[in-house]
Amino acid sequence: MLRLLSIVLLLAIWWIAALFVGGAKLPSPPAVLNVIIAEAASGALFLHLGATLARVALAFVLAMSVGSAIGYLMGRVKLADRLGDPWLILLLNLPALVVIVLAYVWAGLTEAAAIAAIAINKLPTAVVTLREGTRALDRSLDEMATVFAMPRWRAFRHVVLPQLAPYIAASARSGLSLVWKIVLVAELLGRPNGVGFEIGVAFQLFDTPRLLAYSLTFAAVVLVIETALVQPFEARATRWRPRAA
Amino acid sequence: MRLEVEITGKTYESAAGGTHEVLSPMKLALQSGEVGVLIGPSGCGKSTMLRIILGLDRDFEGHVARPPEARIGMVFQEPRLLPWRSVEQNIRLAAPNASDAKLSELFKILELEAHRSHFPGELSLGLARRVALARAFAVEPDLLVLDEPLASLDDALAGRLRDEIATLVASRPVMTLLVTHSLDDAIRLGDRLFFLSPRPARIVQEVPVTIPRAERSEAELARIKAELAVLPLESK
Numbered sequence: 006m007l008r009l010l011s012i013v014l015l016l017a018i019w020w021i022a023a024l025f026v027g028g029a030k031l032p033s034p035p036a037v038l039n040v041i042i043a044e045a046a047s048g049a050l051f052l053h054l055g056a057t058l059a060r061v062a063l064a065f066v067l068a069m070s071v072g073s074a075i076g077y078l079m080g081r082v083k084l085a086d087r088l089g090d091p092w093l094i095l096l097l098n099l100p101a102l103v104v105i106v107l108a109y110v111w112a113g114l115t116e117a118a119a120i121a122a123i124a125i126n127k128l129p130t131a132v133v134t135l136r137e138g139t140r141a142l143d144r145s146l147d148e149m150a151t152v153f154a155m156p157r158w159r160a161f162r163h164v165v166l167p168q169l170a171p172y173i174a175a176s177a178r179s180g181l182s183l184v185w186k187i188v189l190v191a192e193l194l195g196r197p198n199g200v201g202f203e204i205g206v207a208f209q210l211f212d213t214p215r216l217l218a219y220s221l222t223f224a225a226v227v228l229v230i231e232t233a234l235v236q237p238f239e240a241r242a243t244r245w246r247p248r249a250a
Numbered sequence: 251m252r253l254e255v256e257i258t259g260k261t262y263e264s265a266a267g268g269t270h271e272v273l274s275p276m277k278l279a280l281q282s283g284e285v286g287v288l289i290g291p292s293g294c295g296k297s298t299m300l301r302i303i304l305g306l307d308r309d310f311e312g313h314v315a316r317p318p319e320a321r322i323g324m325v326f327q328e329p330r331l332l333p334w335r336s337v338e339q340n341i342r343l344a345a346p347n348a349s350d351a352k353l354s355e356l357f358k359i360l361e362l363e364a365h366r367s368h369f370p371g372e373l374s375l376g377l378a379r380r381v382a383l384a385r386a387f388a389v390e391p392d393l394l395v396l397d398e399p400l401a402s403l404d405d406a407l408a409g410r411l412r413d414e415i416a417t418l419v420a421s422r423p424v425m426t427l428l429v430t431h432s433l434d435d436a437i438r439l440g441d442r443l444f445f446l447s448p449r450p451a452r453i454v455q456e457v458p459v460t461i462p463r464a465e466r467s468e469a470e471l472a473r474i475k476a477e478l479a480v481l482p483l484e485s486k
Contacts, residue, residue, distance in 0.1 A: 145328070146330060149326065149330045152322050153344040153345075153389060154322065155343065163339075167334040
């Protein structure tokens with residue numbers, strides 16, 4: 006309820022600001038809504054949103070699975086940590102733009118290059134978070150699993166994974182927001198469709214209503230996915246914990 | 251089955267540097283059906299001994315002969331339950347082969363029936379300890395290791411659980427190793443009492459209790475206690 010109120014407040018501020026600034030620079034909410042409806046009617050909106058979401062999904066899954074596996078390994082094996090750490094620091098501090106441009110230069114303006122570039126941007130944060138989670142694993146529970154001769158997979162699933170779940174959820178949360186941001190840049194620079202491409206077109210034409218139409222729809226989709234998917238997962242992963250007051 | 255432990259030395263390096271001797275050379279053996287009791291002052295190295303015997307700590311000099319197929323049931327000093335699994339899941343994960351009937355019986359004996367679906371965070375320490383006992387019993391162990399299992403329980407419950415341990419030990423050929431501070435628990439349950447010195451621990455005296463557990467009357471227990479009182483044990 007409070008959330009809804011805060012969104013209404015945002016819309017009100019926007020509308021008032023639009024009245025002062027005027028049409029071309031900041032169109033009013035109904036003007037933007039008209040563009041959204043027109044784009045939706047023509048099907049272009051769904052095509053571009055779909056293309057962007059597919060890239061997000063692929064890059065996110067790729068980065069999370071590979072990053073979690075590397076992070077777990079680095080948290081468990083000292084040698085892997087020593088070897089991987091310099092790479093990790095390099096990747097963490099490499100600007101997204103550099104990775105994207107290099108990917109396009111080396112692999113051509115292809116879908117694979119775009120997805121790989123997005124995934125590589127997200128990868129190091131997943132590694133860092135999961136490495137921390139792995140380092141924080143409770144040794145005494147490991148010992149318990151060893152003494153009771155739990156098979157590896159059962160111990161991993163019931164002893165290790167629940168301890169990592171909050172870290173995976175946190176990494177998914179921050180990772181998704183990172184991917185949302187980077188995917189548009191990758192599309193702007195080298196894809197013929199997607200929300201980022203459309204925003205690039207709107208920028209070249211200084212078409213603010215179109216720019217806002219695409220970015221707001223995109224933001225709405227992000228919000229829905231965050232509340233419908235990420236937050237329930239986070240709540241489930243931590244349900245055994247006593248509730249914060 | 252037989253457990254043989256021969257430790258010739260165990261040292262550890264502290265964070266500040268410097269090597270500390272934790273265990274002195276010692277030897278102990280246990281047969282199926284026997285209860286060995288380790289009695290010693292706090293911090294003397296009992297837990298280190300247990301970790302070595304359980305195979306959790308391999309960084310020592312000496313040899314532990316433990317049948318490789320031996321199932322181990324362990325009650326740690328802290329309950330060490332999985333906070334994200336219910337009481338029943340905690341037990342089933344450690345003892346996947348335990349039958350429903352067996353679990354029901356254990357829950358009944360340990361008065362845990364009402365707590366089957368609770369999470370460990372919702373239990374008092376006393377209850378959590380009982381769950382840890384149920385878990386160790388549920389695996390039907392060949393080697394049962396109990397690290398102060400009755401600490402922080404009230405006398406009545408501790409007495410009942412002590413009887414349960416005795417019943418379990420009698421019902422199956424199990425080697426039991428009990429760590430305790432309570433001389434009373436030691437002489438009621440033990441077949442061999444190992445009195446340990448302060449750190450670095452060594453076995454000061456090994457005292458066998460020859461009367462079968464079931465036949466130890468209060469008078470007998472008092473007599474054993476009196477006999478022990480005469481011995482020059484540093485650890486009493």
